[in-house]
Structure formats: C-alpha cells, structure tokens
Amino acid sequence: MSEIETRTKILDTAERLFAVDGFASTSLRAITREAKVNLAAVNYHFGSKSRLIEEVLSRLATPLNKERLRLLDEAEARAGDGPPKLDAVLAAFFGPPIRTRTDPRYADNLLVRLLGRAHADPREEVQQVLRRLFSEPFLRFGAALRRCLPHLAAEEIFWRMHFGVGGMVFSIAIPEAPPRLAGIGDKTPDPAILLERLVVFVKAGLMAPPTMGSVSGDKPIPPSGGDLPGGEGLR
Amino acid sequence: MSEIETRTKILDTAERLFAVDGFASTSLRAITREAKVNLAAVNYHFGSKSRLIEEVLSRLATPLNKERLRLLDEAEARAGDGPPKLDAVLAAFFGPPIRTRTDPRYADNLLVRLLGRAHADPREEVQQVLRRLFSEPFLRFGAALRRCLPHLAAEEIFWRMHFGVGGMVFSIAIPEAPPRLAGIGDKTPDPAILLERLVVFVKAGLMAPPTMGSVSGDKPIPPSGGDLPGGEGLR
DNA sequence: GTCTATAACGGGATAGAC
DNA sequence: GTCTATCCCGTTATAGAC
Numbered sequence: 262m263s264e265i266e267t268r269t270k271i272l273d274t275a276e277r278l279f280a281v282d283g284f285a286s287t288s289l290r291a292i293t294r295e296a297k298v299n300l301a302a303v304n305y306h307f308g309s310k311s312r313l314i315e316e317v318l319s320r321l322a323t324p325l326n327k328e329r330l331r332l333l334d335e336a337e338a339r340a341g342d343g344p345p346k347l348d349a350v351l352a353a354f355f356g357p358p359i360r361t362r363t364d365p366r367y368a369d370n371l372l373v374r375l376l377g378r379a380h381a382d383p384r385e386e387v388q389q390v391l392r393r394l395f396s397e398p399f400l401r402f403g404a405a406l407r408r409c410l411p412h413l414a415a416e417e418i419f420w421r422m423h424f425g426v427g428g429m430v431f432s433i434a435i436p437e438a439p440p441r442l443a444g445i446g447d448k449t450p451d452p453a454i455l456l457e458r459l460v461v462f463v464k465a466g467l468m469a470p471p472t473m474g475s476v477s478g479d480k481p482i483p484p485s486g487g488d489l490p491g492g493e494g495l496r
Numbered sequence: 497m498s499e500i501e502t503r504t505k506i507l508d509t510a511e512r513l514f515a516v517d518g519f520a521s522t523s524l525r526a527i528t529r530e531a532k533v534n535l536a537a538v539n540y541h542f543g544s545k546s547r548l549i550e551e552v553l554s555r556l557a558t559p560l561n562k563e564r565l566r567l568l569d570e571a572e573a574r575a576g577d578g579p580p581k582l583d584a585v586l587a588a589f590f591g592p593p594i595r596t597r598t599d600p601r602y603a604d605n606l607l608v609r610l611l612g613r614a615h616a617d618p619r620e621e622v623q624q625v626l627r628r629l630f631s632e633p634f635l636r637f638g639a640a641l642r643r644c645l646p647h648l649a650a651e652e653i654f655w656r657m658h659f660g661v662g663g664m665v666f667s668i669a670i671p672e673a674p675p676r677l678a679g680i681g682d683k684t685p686d687p688a689i690l691l692e693r694l695v696v697f698v699k700a701g702l703m704a705p706p707t708m709g710s711v712s713g714d715k716p717i718p719p720s721g722g723d724l725p726g727g728e729g730l731r
Numbered sequence: 732g733t734c735t736a737t738a739a740c741g742g743g744a745t746a747g748a749c
Numbered sequence: 750g751t752c753t754a755t756c757c758c759g760t761t762a763t764a765g766a767c
Contacts (some may be wrong), residue, residue, distance in 0.1 A: 364551035381616035424663030431662025465704035
C-alpha cells in the first residue's frame with residue numbers, strides 16, 4: 262500500500278471519528294483499526310495524536326476558508342464601492358460549511374460537526390490551531406460586517422457574530438441534544454433548511470438596535486474591572 | 497473529616513475543574529488532589545466518574561431550573577391571561593445562569609461554562625443526564641414562547657431557541673476562542689453586558705419573519721432575504 | 732467512613748525487524 | 750515505509766487495613 266494512501270486513509274478515518282465521538286474519546290487504536298492500517302503508522306506519518314488533530318483541522322479549513330473568502334470577494338465586488346449586502350456576507354460565511362453535506366466525504370454534516378468539536382475543545386493546543394486557521398477569515402468577515410452595519414460598534418458585531426457561530430455549532434455540529442430534547446423527533450432536519458433558519462435568525466440578530474445599559478434584574482458589580490462601552494475596545 | 501464535608505469538597509472541586517478543563521480532560525486524580533481527599537473517596541461516595549458528573553450537573557440544575565421557572569411564573573402572572581412579555585421570558589431563561597457569577601462559588605462563569613461543557617460532550621450518558629434535567633423547563637419555556645410568537649411554528653421557535661442557547665454556551669461558556677480570535681483582547685467582558693447583548697440578539701432573531709421552509713401555514717418570507725449563492729443551498 | 736495499596740485496563744508512543 | 754512487539758504511563762475501580 263502506498264504511503265500516500267495510508268496517510269490519507271488515516272486522515273479520512275480520523276476526521277470521521279473525531280467528528281462523531283470527539284477528539285478525546287477517539288483513540289488512535291480506534292482510528293487505525295477502522296482505517297485498516299497499523300497503529301504505528303499514525304506516529305510515523307504525523308508524529309503524535311495532537312499533530313494528527315492539527316492536520317485534520319487544517320486539511321478541512323483550507324478549502325473552506327478559500328470558498329468563504331471567494332464568496333465574500335464576489336459579494337464585495339457586486340457592491341462596488343458600497344458596503345456588500347448583509348445577506349450575501351452571511352451566506353458566504355455560513356453557506357460553505359453547511360453545503361459540504363453534498364460532498365459525500367462530509368455526509369451527515371461531518372465537517373460542521375468537526376468544527377463544533379474543535380471549538381468546544383478545552384485544550385489550548387486545539388484552540389491555538391483554530392486561531393491560526395480561522396483568525397484571518399474571521400477578521401475579513403468582521404470588516405465586511407462593519408461596513409454593512411456602520412451604526413454598530415465593532416465589539417458588538419464581533420459578539421453577535423459569535424452568537425451566530427455558536428448557534429451553528431450547537432444546533433448543527435453537535436446534534437446530540439437538540440432533536441430529542443423537546444420531543445420534536447429524533448432526526449436532524451435537512452441542513453439546507455437549518456441554514457436558512459440560521460441565516461434568517463442571525464441576520465435579524467445583527468440588525469437589532471445597539472445594546473446599551475444593563476438588563477433589568479441584574480445588579481451590577483462594583484466596577485473593579487469591566488466597564489460598559491468602548492473600554493478595551495477595538496482597533 | 498466528616499463524610500459530608502468530603503462529599504461536598506469533591507463536588508465543589510470537580511465542578512470547578514470540569515468547567516475549566518472539560519470532563520474528559522479532568523482526571524479523578526486531579527480532583528482528589530485539589531480537594532485534598534483520597535482518590536478512593538470518589539468511588540466511595542459516587543461509584544464512578546460518570547455518576548460524579550451526573551451529581552455535579554444535577555446539583556447545579558436544580559436551583560437553576562427553580563429560579564428560571566419562578567421568573568417565568570412571575571412573567572406569566574404579570575401578563576394575566578395574555579401572553580407574557582418576550583423580554584421577560586428571555587430574561588427568565590438566560591438571566592439566572594448568567595447571574596450566577598455573583599455567587600462566589602460560581603465566579604468566572606463557572607456554571608455557564610459547565611453547562612457548555614456538558615452540552616458539547618459527545619457521550620450519550622452525559623446527554624441523557626441533560627435531557628433528564630432540562631427537558632421539562634425547556635418545554636415550559638417553549639410553550640411560553642409559542643404564546644409570545646403565535647405566528648411562528650413550534651418547530652421554528654424550538655430551533656431559534658437552540659441557536660440562542662448555542663450562542664450563550666459558545667460565547668460565554670467556552671471562552672477559549674472568542675476574546676482572542678479577533679484581537680479584541682484577552683478578557684471576557686462583563687457577563688451582565690453579555691447577557692444584555694445576548695437577549696437583544698436572541699429577541700431580534702426570534703422576532704424575525706418565519707423561515708420559508710417552515711411548516712407553519714404562513715406566508716413565505718420576503719424573497720430579498722433568501723438569495724444564497726451556490727445553487728445547492730435551499731429548497 | 733476513610734484511606735492505602737494495588738489491580739486491571741487502555742492509552743500514546745517507540746525501537747527495531749523487515 | 751510499514752509492521753510487530755513492547756514500554757511506560759495515567760486511568761478508573763476495588764480489596765482490605767484502619
């Protein structure tokens with residue numbers, strides 16, 4: 262068996278198992294057993310489990326980011342000198358990951374689930390990889406959104422976008438809880454419909470009026486640290 | 497040392513470590529070391545790590561649910577026979593977990609972080625516990641929201657609520673990624689402000705027009721919102 | 732009830748034959 | 750490059766002393 266095949270088989274299998282069971286619960290033994298390769302091959306090709314995780318993530322992030330940025334570029338080009346359309350920006354961001362379901366390799370939302378696992382992983386090494394892979398596209402989308410929503414502080418856009426990412430990750434990527442919780446049924450609905458629901462939801466959330474002041478019922482704490490507006494702020 | 501003290505010390509320490517490092521990455525050794533109790537005490541008092549996790553979760557869920565439902569009852573009482581106010585319902589749902597930061601035991605958003613870890617955990621046993629603990633309150637809030645938003649299909653409300661929960665969990669509960677990703681700085685902002693941002697965001701999302709694919713017998717959304725490039729996207 | 736000691740197991744990593 | 754065999758460690762769990 263050629264070296265490349267082995268490497269790829271490991272990556273493919275690891276990707277699937279990581280997405281379904283999480284990184285911590287997936288052992289190298291399970292991966293190599295399913296991939297029908299030898300246990301030692303992982304360390305030979307990747308050096309360690311950590312670096313295998315890193316490889317898996319960066320292999321999927323590269324085309325994903327490219328596609329997202331391509332769509333964003335298109336949206337900005339269509340808008341000329343003005344701000345791009347909010348719908349187009351959101352579709353460029355949320356569309357590519359969700360549409361990967363049409364790729365047979367990523368059936369069952371494998372890619373989005375994997376992203377969810379990574380985002381939820383507490384280990385600093387995983388978080389580092391995520392920052393390395395996604396910081397730049399995230400910043401570009403942040404900039405585009407600021408142009409769409411000039412009345413909002415950059416910090417507010419940032420957090421609202423994070424709520425949206427959280428929504429995607431939690432509802433689609435980590436499908437354990439949602440479907441059964443409320444007795445709606447066992448099956449996750451068609452991802453295309455979820456995408457539409459999500460974009461509608463996030464768009465409305467982004468277009469909400471700026472946040473100011475504190476929600477009733479919460480008594481503020483002596484301001485030793487954080488203060489409301491601006492503060493540490495944005496560049 | 498009394499039996500109760502030991503048990504409680506284990507619960508307190510486990511809670512903190514689980515919240516910070518996740519369930520899988522926290523060993524019983526780490527817990528007993530920090531709690532200054534014997535390793536075997538965990539198995540003596542709880543039987544297994546799984547049941548310790550269950551205990552930790554149910555200990556925090558009980559008062560949390562009680563408070564949430566109390567606030568919901570109040571909101572419904574204030575509304576008389578009409579539907580409760582949407583703001584009040586959302587504040588009843590999101591407020592209690594976030595406000596736990598004023599409890600010194602849950603400083604640093606420990607409670608919400610723990611909820612996040614649990615929701616993101618792939619293990620069926622953990623998901624079972626979550627369903628057991630949170631199904632009933634979740635259904636009650638779902639019913640209240642349906643009364644606030646009678647034009648939305650129950651399924652749509654359900655998913656939008658999940659997006660909101662995802663937003664909370666991902667942005668507040670799992671703080672590894674957000675603050676640093678976009679160069680906004682290292683510190684998580686004041687949770688009171690986050691709560692308000694979140695409520696504003698979720699409220700707007702809930703009040704968005706129905707999604708096109710929804711089963712509610714309603715008018716389709718304005719088509720200006722639905723253009724998702726990429727063809728495959730929506731049906 | 733609590734702790735010491737250890738069992739029983741599975742994990743990741745590695746040396747060395749081929 | 751690949752595989753076999755093995756190492757060493759940390760894990761949960763348990764048996765038995767106190």
